[in-house]
């Protein structure tokens with residue numbers, strides 16, 4: 001059993017907290033305001049209640065899992081953590097600031113992991129005094145369903161950190177794939193440009209959102225279409241990934257679709273705000 005702090009109680013942080021607690025670990029779920037913490041805890045409760053209704057979990061098991069998750073607004077609560085998994089906004093300067101603060105709070109033995117979608121683990125590690133303990137742990141949405149965790153080694157990640165994290169991924173019943181640091185890692189470098197291309201096609205009038213999605217479901221066997229997936233991921237996250245790919249590789253093929261940018265500026269971020277490409 002480990003003590004794990006999850007930073008950010010949004011789409012990903014709440015899912016990560018749920019699966020980590022379901023595997024028997026103690027979790028502190030931290031966000032910057034109580035309202036966000038409560039939102040995350042509420043999502044976990046709803047998810048587990050659905051599992052109980054389907055007979056996949058007993059009410060007692062649900063209570064045990066929720067009993068292992070405490071909400072917090074204090075970063076200081078990481079003082080006795082074995083592992084911190086950061087899942088806050090996809091922004092290098094905000095993440096770096098938090099990594100720098102964490103470095104002064106957690107015990108020497110604590111591992112600092114980021115769930116970033118595309119950003120450099122080495123750059124995040126540079127905000128700390130001990131880059132050897134910093135690593136990428138990239139989960140997929142929805143976390144309770146998706147099997148993969150990309151484990152990303154930064155330039156200075158130690159073998160010990162890497163081994164401990166792959167063993168932890170195993171222990172929470174996920175499958176680790178090892179990735180050497182590269183913008184967008186494996187999945188997002190392939191997947192998010194596909195979503196971006198679908199947004200270009202929508203804005204060019206190639207087809208409707210519903211039909212672009214239907215085409216990819218029936219023609220490529222994708223479980224949901226790229227625009228519905230963008231709504232599920234969050235349009236802000238999709239845009240941030242494209243911006244990172246564009247900036248890091250300097251290639252036009254990664255240019256974010258203007259319609260994606262427009263929707264993010266309008267606050268139409270997808271499911272989490274009630275509307276994106278669909279309402």
Ligand SMILES: CC(=O)CC(=O)SCCNC(=O)CCNC(=O)[C@H](O)C(C)(C)COP(=O)(O)OP(=O)(O)OC[C@H]1O[C@@H](n2cnc3c(N)ncnc32)[C@H](O)[C@@H]1OP(=O)(O)O
Pocket residue numbers: 047050054116117139140141142143144145146188191223224229233237
């Ligand atoms: C941006 C990044 O950095 C990285 C990313 O995450 S990229 C995004 C990666 N994710 C994907 O590509 C997801 C693609 N979509 C899918 O796999 C499927 O559409 C889906 C699993 C999300 C939903 O599946 P579906 O068959 O359409 O719907 P549904 O029948 O309601 O759900 C299937 C199962 O998933 C569960 N599920 C769906 N959404 C869930 C959620 N948010 N939380 C927990 N469980 C969920 C359902 O309860 C159901 O479970 P059972 O089979 O045990 O009953």
Ligand SMILES: NC(=O)C1=CN([C@@H]2O[C@H](COP(=O)(O)OP(=O)(O)OC[C@H]3O[C@@H](n4cnc5c(N)ncnc54)[C@H](O)[C@@H]3O)[C@@H](O)[C@H]2O)C=CC1
Pocket residue numbers: 007008009010011012013030031032033036086087088089090091094098115116117118138139140141232233234237272
């Ligand atoms: N949405 C997705 O499908 C996926 C997202 N990711 C990555 O996970 C991270 C989080 O993404 P989401 O959960 O989608 O975002 P979200 O917008 O749903 O949640 C982010 C949460 O972080 C909180 N936050 C902001 N600053 C904070 C701070 N300093 N300390 C603690 N909490 C803070 C916000 O209040 C918010 O609740 C991002 O890096 C994203 O790229 C990774 C895999 C999939």
